[in-house]
Amino acid sequence: MNTGNCRCPQFCFFIEHTEAPGATICHSSPTAFYPKILSLNKYYREIFMNRIIQLTLCSTLVAGVHASDIEEVVVTAAREVSTIELAETLEITPDSAALLRKAPGANVNSNGPLSGIPQYRGMYGSRINVTVDGSTLSSGGPNWMDPPLHYAPAAQLESLSIYRGIAPVSAGQETIGGAITAKTWSGEFSDSAQFSSQGRIRAGTQSVNEGLLTSVAVVASNKTHRIKVAGLTESGDDAQFDRGDILHTEYERDRVDLGYGYQRGAHSWQFDLAHNETGDSGNPALPMDIEYIDADLASLSYDFKGEGWNVRSKIYHSEIDHGMSNFHLRQLMMGMNPRINTATGDSNGIKVAIDWEDNGGTWLAGLDGHHETHDSDITDRDKIGFFAQNFSGAEREVWGVFLERNQQLNSRWRSELGLRYNRVTMDSDSVSFSNPGNMMAAMMQMRAMAFNNSNLKTNDNNIDWVAKLYYEADQATSLYAGIARKTRSASYQERYLWMSMEATAGLADGKTYLGNLDLDAEVAHELEIGIDILQDDFSFSFRSFYKQVEDYIQGTTDDIPHMGMPAMPVADLKFNNVDAQLYGFDVEAHYQLDNHWSLNGIVNFVRGKRDDINDNLYRIAPLNSTVGITYQSNRWAATLESVLTNKQDQQSTTNDEKETAGHGLVNMKGYWQVSEKIRLGGGIDNLLDKQYSDHLGGYNRVANIDIDRGDRLPGYGRNVFARIDYQW
Numbered sequence: 100m101n102t103g104n105c106r107c108p109q110f111c112f113f114i115e116h117t118e119a120p121g122a123t124i125c126h127s128s129p130t131a132f133y134p135k136i137l138s139l140n141k142y143y144r145e146i147f148m149n150r151i152i153q154l155t156l157c158s159t160l161v162a163g164v165h166a167s168d169i170e171e172v173v174v175t176a177a178r179e180v181s182t183i184e185l186a187e188t189l190e191i192t193p194d195s196a197a198l199l200r201k202a203p204g205a206n207v208n209s210n211g212p213l214s215g216i217p218q219y220r221g222m223y224g225s226r227i228n229v230t231v232d233g234s235t236l237s238s239g240g241p242n243w244m245d246p247p248l249h250y251a252p253a254a255q256l257e258s259l260s261i262y263r264g265i266a267p268v269s270a271g272q273e274t275i276g277g278a279i280t281a282k283t284w285s286g287e288f289s290d291s292a293q294f295s296s297q298g299r300i301r302a303g304t305q306s307v308n309e310g311l312l313t314s315v316a317v318v319a320s321n322k323t324h325r326i327k328v329a330g331l332t333e334s335g336d337d338a339q340f341d342r343g344d345i346l347h348t349e350y351e352r353d354r355v356d357l358g359y360g361y362q363r364g365a366h367s368w369q370f371d372l373a374h375n376e377t378g379d380s381g382n383p384a385l386p387m388d389i390e391y392i393d394a395d396l397a398s399l400s401y402d403f404k405g406e407g408w409n410v411r412s413k414i415y416h417s418e419i420d421h422g423m424s425n426f427h428l429r430q431l432m433m434g435m436n437p438r439i440n441t442a443t444g445d446s447n448g449i450k451v452a453i454d455w456e457d458n459g460g461t462w463l464a465g466l467d468g469h470h471e472t473h474d475s476d477i478t479d480r481d482k483i484g485f486f487a488q489n490f491s492g493a494e495r496e497v498w499g500v501f502l503e504r505n506q507q508l509n510s511r512w513r514s515e516l517g518l519r520y521n522r523v524t525m526d527s528d529s530v531s532f533s534n535p536g537n538m539m540a541a542m543m544q545m546r547a548m549a550f551n552n553s554n555l556k557t558n559d560n561n562i563d564w565v566a567k568l569y570y571e572a573d574q575a576t577s578l579y580a581g582i583a584r585k586t587r588s589a590s591y592q593e594r595y596l597w598m599s600m601e602a603t604a605g606l607a608d609g610k611t612y613l614g615n616l617d618l619d620a621e622v623a624h625e626l627e628i629g630i631d632i633l634q635d636d637f638s639f640s641f642r643s644f645y646k647q648v649e650d651y652i653q654g655t656t657d658d659i660p661h662m663g664m665p666a667m668p669v670a671d672l673k674f675n676n677v678d679a680q681l682y683g684f685d686v687e688a689h690y691q692l693d694n695h696w697s698l699n700g701i702v703n704f705v706r707g708k709r710d711d712i713n714d715n716l717y718r719i720a721p722l723n724s725t726v727g728i729t730y731q732s733n734r735w736a737a738t739l740e741s742v743l744t745n746k747q748d749q750q751s752t753t754n755d756e757k758e759t760a761g762h763g764l765v766n767m768k769g770y771w772q773v774s775e776k777i778r779l780g781g782g783i784d785n786l787l788d789k790q791y792s793d794h795l796g797g798y799n800r801v802a803n804i805d806i807d808r809g810d811r812l813p814g815y816g817r818n819v820f821a822r823i824d825y826q827w
């Protein structure tokens with residue numbers, strides 16, 4: 100093996116003393132390790148990443164390294180981040196959130212094919228901080244038909260990472276439920292003044308919904324400039340299951356991206372533009388379907404690498420226009436009015452972080468600001484005079500400052516300490532309602548007036564802190580313990596939903612909700628312990644957590660105004676502060692049987708319940724496991740996978756949640772590396788065409804002879820997929 104001019108002796112030692120195929124280059128800069136390791140097979144990469152923990156400080160101190168690169172390398176090493184490398188996936192799923200099931204503790208609340216909402220250890224939605232290339236995106240739709248990962252199509256990603264357990268305070272502003280970072284593939288600067296090109300072309304198809312995917316990304320770069328052009332088009336028909344079609348799960352999305360990077364000396368700049376057009380796409384678990392989502396995204400970042408200190412900064416902007424209806428895809432339900440909801444969501448943000456090092460470790464200090472504004476208007480196809488302002492100029496602004504310290508206490512002990520302060524300011528414009536000739540109109544107008552006359556502006560001052568300790572017991576074993584306080588202020592839906600609606604950021608429980616101007620911020624205290632074992636042919640990583648949440652925001656039947664009689668409340672639920680706790684564990688293990696055969700497994704368990712009353716939390720993933728056996732040869736590999744999901748009978752009574760039966764699925768997939776540049780991949784999901792329902796998949800809201808309304812939506816039937824990747 101070529102160990103190049105590696106400056107870190109331990110690293111060279113590792114490379115020289117393993118037979119890791121593909122580990123041919125050791126760069127002088129530790130930042131360059133990361134891309135190179137991708138060429139290793141997964142097993143060796145795991146070992147590699149774990150070994151890096153031993154040279155954490157070594158790599159930190161050897162060269163001026165990017166804070167985030169270090170963080171990524173180091174935390175992966177410590178099993179603090181689960182990273183899914185998209186180049187290694189074989190699926191053609193349009194929904195990046197669905198890929199999260201590969202990471203321990205993670206799952207997805209699925210409301211439609213492009214609308215997956217990440218769930219991590221029982222928390223989801225705005226409780227999880229999602230960034231795409233460092234930008235925080237606020238969904239445009241009040242029901243999160245476009246969750247933040249909607250703007251990170253799987254085919255364009257380089258990696259999707261989720262912080263394991265307690266996220267560092269630097270990972271995002273509000274990380275009470277965790278933090279996810281999606282990274283788009285952007286190519287590399289080269290070493291010479293000559294321009295050369297790199298590219299990734301991917302085409303795929305699948306049988307379950309006649310899904311098609313074409314994605315092209317081309318980069319021209321030299322050592323100073325890097326220009327990227329990328330395009331994506333994907334579509335699918337309604338998906339099938341054992342007994343028929345799942346109406347409406349069709350989708351279509353097109354996207355173009357332009358990027359320009361410039362680096363000179365210690366300075367680097369990156370400017371990115373993206374335009375996303377999502378067309379007719381179903382959301383069978385929600386009351387409406389997507390007609391369009393037009394989004395423009397822009398960001399500019401500037402980084403400086405100094406001697407022993409670095410600066411990273413970014414500004415970003417996004418504008419989202421979204422239209423949906425309850426009649427253009429699905430059949431209008433009897434007795435319902437044909438309604439059109441148009442919504443806009445704009446967000447702006449800034450992030451600045453400085454890191455520097457001293458003898459004992461690194462400091463990271465930062466400032467971030469994020470501002471979002473939302474409008475949502477409802478009109479009627481057949482009635483010109485009908486107009487309801489669901490949200491009007493609903494604003495949410497968060498300013499945060501943080502300080503983080505990573506310290507090597509001695510050869511065995513390492514710590515991470517973090518402190519963050521967030522100030523959350525929210526406000527809303529006045530709302531209006533008109534429905535000429537309708538009996539209820541006067542009452543609605545009175546409620547709009549009462550809302551407008553309320554004090555709509557609120558402030559929260561939130562403090563987060565994190566303390567983690569790692570102990571390396573021996574060469575192969577390390578122990579971990581962490582405690583944290585994390586906060587989250589109410590979303591604009593939870594606060595400003597003045598008219599009773601299902602606009603709940605995708606809860607999909609079929610309930611109408613009212614917002615609450617008096618909501619306090621959620622405060623979670625969490626304790627987490629873990630053990631990581633890493634031997635040459637065996638790795639095992641276990642985490643157990645307990646989280647107590649004060650003022651958890653949950654819909655309850657308290658304080659709902661009624662229409663003259665208590666038996667006639669104006670909404671099913673109103674957002675209120677309650678108390679909750681979540682606890683559980685997740686495990687990831689790998690066993691290399693010999694040079695070719697390996698076993699991989701994940702087990703996830705979480706329990707979520709109310710503390711103030713005897714009830715469970717809503718939409719919590721049941722106990723589940725994924726076990727795969729892989730045969731890996733030089734040019735091809737094949738995996739057979741079993742996914743077992745337990746029943747969920749600890750469901751929320753408050754949300755009238757239905758229990759779900761357990762099920763088992765068998766999947767298989769594989770690839771053939773035809774040449775250095777061409778790879779063919781494919782597989783069959785749900786090989787046995789089993790009929791099942793995912794507890795996180797919601798209930799059918801669409802007229803469909805194959806599925807009753809109100810029944811749990813079935814999972815997709817047998818799906819044969821194939822994909823070709825061309826990379827240079």
Ligand SMILES: [Cu+2]
Pocket residue numbers: 240241242243244387388389421422423
């Ligand atoms: Cu929508």
